[in-house]
Amino acid sequence: MNINVFWGVLVPFLGTALGSACVLFMRGKMNEKLQRSLTGFAAGVMVAASIWSLILPAIDQSSGMGKLSFIPAAAGFWLGILFLLLLDHIIPHLHQNSNEAEGPKSRLGKTTMLVLAVTLHNIPEGMAVGVVFAGYMAGNEKITVMGAMALSIGIAIQNFPEGAIISMPLRSEGVTKSRAFLNGVLSGIVEPVAAVLTILASGFIIPALPYLLSFAAGAMLYVVVEELIPEMSAGEHSNLGTIFFALGFSLMMILDVALG
Secondary structure (H helix, E strand, C coil): CCHHHHHHHHHHHHHHHHHHCHHHHCCCCCCHHHHHHHHHHHHHHHHHHHHHHHHHHHHHCCHHHHHHCHHHHHHHHHHHHHHHHHHHHHCCECCCCCCCCECCCCCCCHHHHHHHHHHHHHHHHHHHHHHHHHHHHCCCCCCCHHHHHHHHHHHHHHHHHHHHHHHHHHHHCCCCHHHHHHHHHHHHCHHHHHHHHHHHCHHHHHHHHHHHHHHHHHHHHHHHHHHHHHHHHCCCCCCHHHHHHHHHHHHHHHHHHHHC
């Protein structure tokens, strides 16, 4: 694994760790407006990354199919949606601002299920990074190292608020600062693991790259629609979530086009 791939895989995790560290320096419960803004920003980044870094490259790499070049992207997209839907039903987890757990009944504590909820939607982000860097390592001329790094940087940017969003509420639940920080960090460790496993399987991945790019996109968009958008719109009406969604979307779009 060369140095570019090493940092590309590690950068998103560092974003989560830095965000989680906010609990070590901030007091009290995270302001609701701030949490809504950060959630909207993360959702915007994920939507833009899904389009410019994953779906459009998937269609582009299937250009030899002519007017049917949408097929791998559409098929992979639905596989990603169904994969996250399956995980949503078999893994017990609890979303922010919710008192009712999802998935099978479990005796797991609230803290553990909050961490599992974030871990669940970090899986497709790690896979997305792994798929893109696997394509770059295989010499795919349509995937540049800067384009792959743009995706990693974008995910790291949206992981920063996610890290804070998981560690800060844990602190307000009575968890110690150090444990809240550790739980936030652990929620992000799945990303480099998923990325590395994807890269190690690159011999099987490359022929199906268009399907896998759009698979990651479908999984990420499932998280946005099922979790992040409801959270950024919950409670008293406010346009903050929408504004920060647009900010995150435009920032990721700029990163991908400028660096890709």
